[in-house]
Amino acid sequence: xTPGWLxxxxxxxxxxxxxxxxxxxxxxxxxxxxxxxxxxINVAAKICIFIVLVASFDLLLGYTGIVSFAHxxxxxxxxxxxxxxxxxxxxxxKAVAAGLGAALAVSLxxxxxxxxxxxxxxxxxxxxxxxxxxTAFQTLASQLSDFTGGEDGLSFKVxxxxxxxxxxxxxxxxxVDLNGKLIxxxxxxxxxxxxxxxxxxxxxxxxxxxxxxIRENPFRAEALGxxxxxxxxxxxxxxxxxxxxxxxxxxxxLRYNGPDTSLSFEIMMYLLLMVVIGGMGTMYGAVVGTTLFxxxxxxxxxxxxxxxxAASGVPxxxxxxxxxxxxxxxxxxxxLSVYRFPAGIVGKLRAxxxxx
Amino acid sequence: MSSTATxxxxxxxxxxxxxxxxxxxxxxxxxxxxxPLTGSFSTWITLTFAGLAMGMIIxxxxxxxTLVFGLxxxxxxxxxxFITLGAFLAVSVLGRMAGWTESERLALNLAAVLPTLxxxxxxxxxVGMVFExxxxxxxxxxxxxxIMITMGGMxxxxxxxxxxxxxxxxxxxxxxxxxxxxxxxxxxxxxxRLIAVVVGLAVFGLMSWVLSQTKVGLLxxxxxxxxxxxxxxxxxxxxxFVGVFVAGSALAGLGGVMWGxxxxxxxxxxxxxxxxxxxxxxxxxxxxxxxxxxxxxLLVGLVGNYAGFLAPxxxxxxxxxxxxxxxxxxxxxxxxxxxx
Numbered sequence: 001x002t003p004g005w006l007x008x009x010x011x012x013x014x015x016x017x018x019x020x021x022x023x024x025x026x027x028x029x030x031x032x033x034x035x036x037x038x039x040x041i042n043v044a045a046k047i048c049i050f051i052v053l054v055a056s057f058d059l060l061l062g063y064t065g066i067v068s069f070a071h072x073x074x075x076x077x078x079x080x081x082x083x084x085x086x087x088x089x090x091x092x093x094k095a096v097a098a099g100l101g102a103a104l105a106v107s108l109x110x111x112x113x114x115x116x117x118x119x120x121x122x123x124x125x126x127x128x129x130x131x132x133x134x135t136a137f138q139t140l141a142s143q144l145s146d147f148t149g150g151e152d153g154l155s156f157k158v159x160x161x162x163x164x165x166x167x168x169x170x171x172x173x174x175x176v177d178l179n180g181k182l183i184x185x186x187x188x189x190x191x192x193x194x195x196x197x198x199x200x201x202x203x204x205x206x207x208x209x210x211x212x213x214i215r216e217n218p219f220r221a222e223a224l225g226x227x228x229x230x231x232x233x234x235x236x237x238x239x240x241x242x243x244x245x246x247x248x249x250x251x252x253x254l255r256y257n258g259p260d261t262s263l264s265f266e267i268m269m270y271l272l273l274m275v276v277i278g279g280m281g282t283m284y285g286a287v288v289g290t291t292l293f294x295x296x297x298x299x300x301x302x303x304x305x306x307x308x309x310a311a312s313g314v315p316x317x318x319x320x321x322x323x324x325x326x327x328x329x330x331x332x333x334x335x336l337s338v339y340r341f342p343a344g345i346v347g348k349l350r351a352x353x354x355x356x
Numbered sequence: 357m358s359s360t361a362t363x364x365x366x367x368x369x370x371x372x373x374x375x376x377x378x379x380x381x382x383x384x385x386x387x388x389x390x391x392p393l394t395g396s397f398s399t400w401i402t403l404t405f406a407g408l409a410m411g412m413i414i415x416x417x418x419x420x421x422t423l424v425f426g427l428x429x430x431x432x433x434x435x436x437x438f439i440t441l442g443a444f445l446a447v448s449v450l451g452r453m454a455g456w457t458e459s460e461r462l463a464l465n466l467a468a469v470l471p472t473l474x475x476x477x478x479x480x481x482x483v484g485m486v487f488e489x490x491x492x493x494x495x496x497x498x499x500x501x502x503i504m505i506t507m508g509g510m511x512x513x514x515x516x517x518x519x520x521x522x523x524x525x526x527x528x529x530x531x532x533x534x535x536x537x538x539x540x541x542x543x544x545x546x547x548x549r550l551i552a553v554v555v556g557l558a559v560f561g562l563m564s565w566v567l568s569q570t571k572v573g574l575l576x577x578x579x580x581x582x583x584x585x586x587x588x589x590x591x592x593x594x595x596x597f598v599g600v601f602v603a604g605s606a607l608a609g610l611g612g613v614m615w616g617x618x619x620x621x622x623x624x625x626x627x628x629x630x631x632x633x634x635x636x637x638x639x640x641x642x643x644x645x646x647x648x649x650x651x652x653x654l655l656v657g658l659v660g661n662y663a664g665f666l667a668p669x670x671x672x673x674x675x676x677x678x679x680x681x682x683x684x685x686x687x688x689x690x691x692x693x694x695x696x
Contacts, residue, residue, distance in 0.1 A: 067503050123499045124431045128635045132676055135632045139672045269511060276504060319519045328515035335508040338501055339494060 078247020153258020412556020420604020426644020
């Protein structure tokens with residue numbers, strides 16, 4: 001079992017990138033022990049969840065060249081599926097499985113319908129249609145309050161093993177309590193690795209090649225005998241499925257779900273930023289982009305606080321480096337990425353080594 | 357023989373384009389259909405005026421979007437930023453003229469509002485020019501990048517607005533003489549809504565005049581129909597496009613002022629949340645068509661208000677339901693100009 005097999009032959013192809021990936025993986029796996037505190041483990045868990053979500057969006061945007069604004073809808077379906085099932089059936093694994101199954105069924109059916117009906121149209125129309133559908137879904141979720149908890153969302157208990165009150169042993173191990181929260185974290189991390197490798201496998205399969213051919217030139221792909229609508233729909237359904245799984249992961253971690261945590265348009269924009277900054281059309285870009293973005297979201301503010309303190313005398317500059325304006329800087333980085341390095345950080349690193 | 361064959365077509369008169377008036381009928385039909393449902397005539401008047409006013413404001417905001425798309429296939433996801441900018445400029449300009457806006461005299465109020473509209477349009481137009489030059493021009497013909505870059509422009513623009521005006525909601529009170537309602541018999545119609553209808557009609561009238569009577573309008577319409585043909589005749593469509601983009605941004609700014617005054621509060625998200633409604637309107641109208649946009653906006657405004665009164669839960673989805681209904685009647689929108 002060589003690393004080449006495990007990574008489906010898609011190696012990082014850049015020393016810096018490989019080092020970066022190892023660093024991120026090591027950081028994520030050792031996070032509870034190396035970075036103490038509730039904030040660090042929350043950020044690490046969020047990175048795990050979003051790597052799956054962003055990679056699934058990259059499957060659609062980067063590999064197939066489809067702009068969809070309904071990706072958070074599938075994320076939300078996953079989160080709501082787990083939340084509603086755990087709320088109704090109590091904190092059992094059966095409930096998790098039921099929620100997962102139901103959410104997957106809804107997502108796959110919905111993405112199939114949306115895909116078959118609207119993937120025939122131009123990119124811009126598809127973007128608009130998905131935007132409208134996602135907005136309607138968000139309204140629906142907040143209106144069906146008996147079922148979804150409305151704007152307040154749902155708080156629920158997770159299976160005993162994953163809840164913070166569960167403890168593996170009484171004494172801390174290496175200074176860390178071995179409680180359910182830790183088990184939950186490692187469950188998410190393991191799920192992330194497995195799902196990521198599956199997606200890497202998909203994009204490097206002959207099927208993935210066809211998707212990339214369609215992205216580059218749909219007309220030609222059609223002429224070569226590939227039914228582009230079928231392939232695009234398949235890509236849409238697959239990415240919706242992975243997004244749903246990421247949603248279930250989010251619900252298990254937060255033990256809460258509401259419209260703002262999983263469905264908001266803000267998350268959709270963040271996804272777009274993460275995919276593009278990391279590098280479209282490279283699965284590793286999802287890892288790098290997500291980590292960079294979420295670290296920035298949580299820690300850039302601290303950095304800006306310092307800068308803001310230093311610039312407190314200068315009127316405009318003071319406001320521009322205000323800690324709440326972190327998104328401004330990432331937005332600028334995003335625009336710069338689209339122009340200057342469309343293949344993102346990963347593309348830049350790979351190109352630095354010479355064309356592969 | 358052959359000479360007669362070549363000259364024959366030239367002698368025929370140009371075929372008359374049959375005007376398609378059917379979509380226009382939808383607006384009065386819809387209003388009439390709502391009459392028995394609302395119960396009383398006075399409620400109906402109030403609702404209809406509210407719907408028309410909202411539709412007019414939406415039309416002002418959306419008209420630029422549809423032309424820009426028709427002409428250059430550019431769909432500006434950052435359009436909302438210009439609306440927000442317009443609304444915030446209204447806060448700044450009207451705030452400076454508190455003496456005039458608080459006066460009970462209509463003339464003084466209008467003297468305050470008119471320069472506000474002009475300033476907002478000038479500044480949003482100028483920002484639009486920069487936006488086009490810096491963000492959109494490098495990515496012509498690349499729809500994927502366009503969607504992303506305009507989205508990025510919206511994020512950055514919204515954050516910059518927060519830098520300048522702060523992230524909190526700011527109240528934007530109507531000038532004193534424009535507050536309150538006029539009584540028409542039993543029915544109460546808010547004065548501001550009347551003004552919105554008048555401004556909307558004026559904008560539509562002016563736009564129709566420019567598009568149908570001037571050479572620039574002719575070029576714009578021709579460019580929407582077939583850009584390459586107009587280019588091959590020696591006209592610089594790109595330059596024309598910049599003009600349309602600037603005008604569209606200025607109209608978005610005007611719409612922002614109107615919308616801000618309508619809501620009487622301004623938040624940095626005020627324009628971004630309109631995006632979906634605007635897209636719905638231009639899809640209903642048929643991309644690239646100004647009259648379609650006008651009819652679409654009125655329909656959206658009316659349906660939204662009637663539904664809000666009759667079945668508030670349904671009102672949340674009224675835009676989408678309307679879009680589905682229209683598209684199942686005419687799959688490319690009310691007036692389709694753009695080849696898909």
